Amino acid sequence: MNVVEHKDVAYGPFERNVLDAYLVSREDGKPTPVLIFFHGGGYVHGDKSVFLSTALMKECLEAGISVVTCNYRFITTDPFPAPMEDGTRAIQFVRNKAAEWKIDPDKIASSGSSAGGHIALWNALKGNLAKPDSEDPVERTSSAVCAFIGYGTQVSKDQRFYEGIYEGPHIQPNIAMFYGIASVDELYRPDVLKLAEEASAINFMSEAAPPIVMIYDFVFDLPRIPAEAPVGEVIHHPMHGYVLKQRYDEYGIPFVFRHTADPVRPGELVDFLLEHFG
Template structure:
């Protein structure tokens, strides 16, 4: 078994901890790394979830280090706190790259559900470092080589669902997400601005990292029928379809899979290897 570091602190909050599963490197060469963030509606979940995912075994067998992190919950810390923790994790891993034998130019991010949106948002925002900061971790780049999402949303804007969903159910925990006390406030100008800032789809650029996005259900009819369970609405492949259309418009790689067009054997590892070879952007380093 490769070396494992558990509950490594990357920030001040009690949930600012991560686990590191260092890949074996017999040659001593620096390894690529994948950072994973768990799902749970921004309200629950734990970094240990990574060990049950196929991605974990794929990476370990391929010599890719895996880092799995916790982040602040919206029950106490609404947007942008979870996103900021995602940024900090990427920067922290890059800061620790030499000690953990990681190639700082080959860092990908992945996540499930809420964690998927956090990593997608960070990947599309690009480098959020602060070069003049007194904190050496904040001076590190948060740019990534690739993004892998499982059942991930591309937006936190309720208007997306008004356009594509025939029902009227709200996203779970949407008021907590924005730190408001009533759904009517979702139409307030300041919350409308926040909903734009919180939605990863709004930040796709011609420099966007390659994306692999996967969904556990079939595409199904669109608009989404009124009687569709809200859990399927927020995890609908329409999110991936929308992302791929925008990525395609910029000529950026986006592999979109769902239950009706499932993942092929070896496809995920091939995506990672191709992305690491074609990595665009600069790392921060220490």
């Protein structure tokens, strides 16, 4: 297997708009599918390099799937929608490079962990956000993906999401910074609630949603989040995936739900990708 690496490629105009590409070079010269990954870190830290040490990275390359890992703007300087818009731009950029990088533009999947998972999920459920009239050829490119894999992924950035499934004291970390407001006391202001609706991936669920896998490293034994759970568990709890799965089941779209009591099987993620790359 030969892998060509491109490091710190600028995909947009901002300092953190950089990505690394690990492109599988096939002997027959045919284009490869690609998985695009967004790192976690609460929207305030983290780096694209974190994916390099994962089993999925190794398994993808061995299976002939190219991998792209992306940085994005932090909310410390650029609140919502900046991180989501960077996710859109990164997917469009990779598809726009399809001919040069010998990747199949119809076989692009996305993935992410925690905050990066929500960025990728938000884009996956929003679908094609291309701007056909833009003068920028990247913006005219589709941002749709054919599959998604999420690790500890939130499905909502709206505190109202937790009503009825969590009775504990915790507020999502960095939530005021995420919306660019002064304090959490402003979360229920009408204009902020409107932002929260736009920021929450689950609100864009539709019959066009791609098949997904959601993986959580916490126990899922009740359809609620324990009131005594620490904040890290609250925001990464399997209830996020469970609630989204109900929407997916309504449409009959494939949804693989994994947690500590029902963990990922060996080879399952690559098999999932290959199946939905078609």
